[in-house]
Amino acid sequence: MPDPSPGARPTLEAVAARAGVSRATVSRVVNGGAGVRQPLVERVRRAVEELGYIPNHAARTLVTRRNGAVAVIIAEPEFRVFSDPFFEQQVRGISRELTAHDSQLVLLWVEGAGDYERIARYLGGGHVDGALAFSVHDDDELPSIVRRVQVPTVFGGRPGWPGATGELAVPYVDADNRGGAREAVRYLVGQGRERIAHIAGPRDQTSAMDRLAGYRDVLLDADPDLVAQGDFTEESGARAMAELLERRPGLDAVFAGNDLMASGALRVLRERGLRVPRDVALVGFDDMASVAEVTDPPLTTVRQDIEGMGRLMVRLLMRALSQDGDPGAAHSAPRSVITPTELVRRASA
Amino acid sequence: MPDPSPGARPTLEAVAARAGVSRATVSRVVNGGAGVRQPLVERVRRAVEELGYIPNHAARTLVTRRNGAVAVIIAEPEFRVFSDPFFEQQVRGISRELTAHDSQLVLLWVEGAGDYERIARYLGGGHVDGALAFSVHDDDELPSIVRRVQVPTVFGGRPGWPGATGELAVPYVDADNRGGAREAVRYLVGQGRERIAHIAGPRDQTSAMDRLAGYRDVLLDADPDLVAQGDFTEESGARAMAELLERRPGLDAVFAGNDLMASGALRVLRERGLRVPRDVALVGFDDMASVAEVTDPPLTTVRQDIEGMGRLMVRLLMRALSQDGDPGAAHSAPRSVITPTELVRRASA
DNA sequence: CAGCCGCGTGAGAGCGCTCTCATGACCGTG
């Protein structure tokens, strides 16, 4: 039977028969063709072509124990997940780099706390070679889960739970939030600003805390009343600004924890008739195009290479995966990477 | 050897040995336990528990030809993909429904036109049981690809290529754009508005064209100069509004193709000193929370159940998949579904 | 009490692939 059941997808066997070689040879050709003589390679290639052969993924995975897929775990505490442009860029970077590594992106959307069991089962089921996770909050269960099911995982953003940098360390990729904040504040200082306030992001996000730390690094003796609490939303930025103005009307600069809060702050500043940057200089963080470029005046802000961070996460993971098989290299967890930031000067400061 | 290589994951075999039954019985228990006597079921369950057994996905897929994964294909022509709140909601609906069906979401991000080959290979490789796609533009290659590789696919939004509703029909889920537009325009008419303009979305998106058609359904003899072209962005809405005002200064209502354009139109209206809704009534489309609720005045708009549409896509696909095996039910492509819209009255009209 | 039916269980094949190992052809060398 030269064509058994025309509807059925051709197997390696079928290709081998057609090319007049063994399964092994076809397999070799399909996987790069190393060690097979040219004429044979071509004959097999032709047979593959003619039959429209596509390797069966499951069969391959079954024996190689590699499945060319990586999970991206998205925990959704509340709102702001996907629609966060930050996120989009990072996922795009991940997607691109994954493609370059011939891997697929499996999206794991965590639906509330009770859903972690499902995630654990999935991760443990060998569906994916590794995982990428974003540890948004301190109390995230994810780290302990990936540890339990032993799935190589790289985190986006420095995890914040106790001991994250010591015993329970996990590999992560993060922007140099602290350094970026320092640069921003120093810039403000360099401009002659003397009463520089800070609108901080949520306390349970390490990025926010790192930025605050950077601010304090430069302004060692900063007046505590010059720091207001926000939660990374535009609204909270506005509220914090109003608060700051009440407490310290004489402030002459604001370093906001992110662009959204900067934009909220800007709104309040203008409502109060304060000119930016003349009366109050304003610096944001993130260089979120949809915000920083469209405010009036456009925001001076700290840029991070978000897509690059996504790619980097993948690269770290891939390196860990390729070492996995090595003897002696057992459990050589990838090192974490801090990516540089860059101050983007626009009109607001 | 009771515990061969402690690091290795236990197999069915191991569980069977531990429970003192055959592989077949363990398999039955793992897959629901039908037809196995209670005491045995419990013994097996306990063994599974003790060994921490997790079924190997690849092996299972190899024999069942089902892999519990569905691809979500995202073609990215330019910007607005993830960060589109519309998109986020739809993907969330998909994710939730997929979870309910014990399936995984595999994200396929199309990286430009040349990338379709990769997508085709992936789809054809049996990695997924089916696919969900969004046919943003008319010239999309996706429909022909899924047809070629024979992967059951449900589209989000009515596809617009020639013959999409006839010979080359594909199942899709779409909102009742035309009906929603009719309702919006009728509402305006009912308010006594007499010169109702429309800001249309891009010509190559069926949703935009359907909304335009709905507008025309009501205003059969509408002045062609009362229709301006936009591209669904805020900016284009502003431009279109300016244009309309120039051509027909006397207009007393605007039905915008989406909320973003409505918001742009609103900006221009206010700049020109026109009061909304007093002088000009304004209706949008989508009920995009981040836009419609925050404009001043808040937008009267047409709401569609976006998350529901996502869920519906999955349900249609699942139905098609479960029929796939049936004899006689061959190629019973799922029917398309149009979901209702609802006019949300706020202050702008 | 013999026969039969039905249900619960086990044996074993096989899904499509990779990979090790044996085999044989061909080369160069002594």
Next chain:
DNA sequence: CACGGTCATGAGAGCGCTCTCACGCGGCTG
């Protein structure tokens, strides 16, 4: 020209699971 070595190829096992089928036991009927 015989021999060992190298390299391309094929044979075959086996990855972990499902599923068909045969088997055996019990209970029911005649």
